[in-house]
Amino acid sequence: MTSPLSRAVVRAVDPGLLALYRDLHAHPELSGREGGTASCLAEALAAAGCAVHRGIGGHGLAGVLENAGGPTLLVRADMDALPILEETGLPYASHATGIDPSGNEVPVMHACGHDLHMAALVGLARTMRSLRDRWRGRIVLVGQPSEERVSGAAAMVRDGLYDRVGRPDWAMAFHVAPEHPEGRVLFTEGVASAGAESVDVVVRGVGGHAAHPDQTCDPVLLAAQTVVALQGLVSRELDPQEFGVLTVASVHGGTKHNAIPDEVRLGINIRFFDDAVRDRLLSGIGRVAVGQARSAGVPPDLDPVVSLIDESALPLRNDPGLVCRVREAVLAVLGHDRVGGLGPSSGSEDFGAFAEVDPPVPLCYFRVGTGSGRLHSPTFAPDPGSVLTAAVTALGAAALDLLRPPD
Ligand SMILES: [Zn+2]
Ligand SMILES: [Zn+2]
Known part of the structure; x- marks a missing residue:
């Protein structure tokens, strides 16, 4: 692969980005308590050229990459971790603890891959900055709190996210998927999660x-x-x-x-x-x-x-036209072997709340395989290099297609 995108991704997913991933992994925080994580992500996005807005819907943040006039693409990463005692034995394993909603001290672990989502967001910012001459518009890179309580996305929208950074023309996010081959990108038309x-x-x-x-x-x-x-x-x-x-x-x-x-x-x-x-x-x-x-x-x-109980999630409905367009763009870069389809999941996710304005924002939520392990398991230990390369390539291909400059 020698396209300009592939070369930019290789430069973006460098030892520094992997070090950021390990740092995020070693210092997880529970839902609603993501202050340290938000600071770390905000710093990394600022270093990648973003203007960063903080404190949106709690610890939520948005880094904006402006590049002349054009449409706005929102890309989300969730930031929270889980009350699980890590048993991976990795050199950068978490020893962190946190206070749960009942006031108990509990171990904390990034067992849902949100550390990978955040590192990919920074990788995307770096990639798109280095490819400035190939796109026009704005990319809004969102760090969302409290996904595991399916409340952070709605809190950010309610707290005026779109007043601060503009209403997006599209919103994208991905989630890692251990049950699929490492680096494979999977798209769902229509309902993606329950x-x-x-x-x-x-x-x-x-x-x-x-x-x-x-x-x-x-x-x-x-x-x-x-x-x-x-x-x-x-x-x-x-x-x-x-x-x-x-x-x-x-x-x-x-x-x-x-x-x-x-x-x-x-x-x-x-x-x-x-x-x-x-x-x-x-x-x-x-x-x-x-x-x-x-x-x-x-x-x-x-x-x-x-x-x-105040813990409800809407079904996440992908926009079929947007999914089709993004899948074609990703296929052109990754090829048929690494792109597939997937039915709806019985799991839930609050990314759908970013669509909840009038008119609704079209969504594309896809998955990236990690090839082993289980989500929410104490032994979940994906290989970050290949997953980040695939995720940043997919996000970058989509962003370059959606924000293509007029001829
Ligand atoms: Zn989870
Ligand atoms: Zn998750």
């Missing part, structure tokens, strides 16, 4: 002595029946052609073997591609929870309490 909602259900009853269940209304048995009955919502009520997931991921109740408690708490998560499925599952959860309580003879004043 919407998600989390629901708390407090199953209530009347507690008492374990020896006299007849004098109680046992919420443990009722919670167990509710968990089983909820499984019918997806398997019996959804159109088999529709996508939906309902997982009861936590059950908490009781303190002792011989005391029946007054209540049991269920933590439920749903996934969907379509808002109608979301509405159907949410109303079904309420109906099943109340129906099971009635069937168990719980008095109506002790109906279960069902509440939606």
